[in-house]
């Protein structure tokens with residue numbers, strides 16, 4: 001696991017950010033690590049490589065078995081179970097942090113859920129039960145955690161949640177999750193206003209598609225992911241280290257003037273209106289190669305990488 005921390009450090013140095021200790025003396029809670037593919041894990045290891053002290057939550061004992069060794073590899077000894085549908089477990093997390101640390105400097109919220117059976121087909125067919133559950137877990141849990149975290153941020157602080165472009169544009173199969181992300185992004189702006197007077201900043205990272213447990217729940221995800229990666233201005237997907245670097249910026253003193261922001265880390269995909277004409281030509285004829293080849297077989301190959 002030390003190798004992972006080193007690799008995050010190397011990545012920062014590679015990016016020309018050979019700085020050490022940007023998070024030295026800062027203590028933060030990471031919510032949403034399921035395994036070593038989780039975006040929350042990419043963020044956690046980057047923050048740890050810059051000196052942060054971390055606490056983790058995990059959802060249930062099955063995931064706890066995976067999260068524990070990861071947390072320990074970063075020297076974290078504060079590891080708590082938390083299901084955001086159970087508000088008592090959320091309360092317990094922040095009470096424990098208050099007792100053990102007496103304060104908090106940052107919060108990472110990387111929690112989302114929607115019924116897999118409704119991450120396909122039409123949004124119009126969303127059930128009431130899944131809509132409410134998706135909104136609670138993927139949106140309102142951030143507000144509930146942020147309120148409790150802010151009460152511990154007596155010297156100011158910073159929070160980051162994770163969103164996706166499907167919150168601002170209609171994305172196939174994303175359905176109720178798209179509405180939850182839209183509301184989550186709005187809550188970032190409202191919470192930024194609520195807490196700004198206490199020098200607490202609230203921002204979101206809008207991540208490009210990345211292969212995780214949650215990402216795999218979306219029907220035909222691999223084709224959609226490959227399409228976005230191929231047609232983004234950078235012609236590629238994003239890495240956990242790149243998401244970690246963006247979180248480091250938003251949670252450290254590098255970004256003290258930034259709040260209420262939705263920061264895209266998606267190889268620029270959100271900036272384009274449509275693929276380049278060459279790719280459209282190839283798509284229409286079914287022929288081509290290089291960046292223009294977007295037939296499904298190629299896309300699937302990309303997505304599997």
Ligand code: NAD
Pocket residue numbers: 031032033034035037038039040058059063082083084085109110111112113137162163164165206207208209210211212213214215
């Ligand atoms: P992931 O599966 O690794 O993480 C999702 C986490 O949500 C898991 O740790 C899971 O335990 C947690 N969770 C779900 N329901 C919960 C509950 N009731 N209580 C507590 N925790 C619960 O997947 P990920 O892709 O790393 O997802 C992290 C965040 O990033 C999510 O908000 C997701 O929407 C967002 N995101 C992901 C992508 C992508 O392509 N993977 C793109 C943009 C944004």
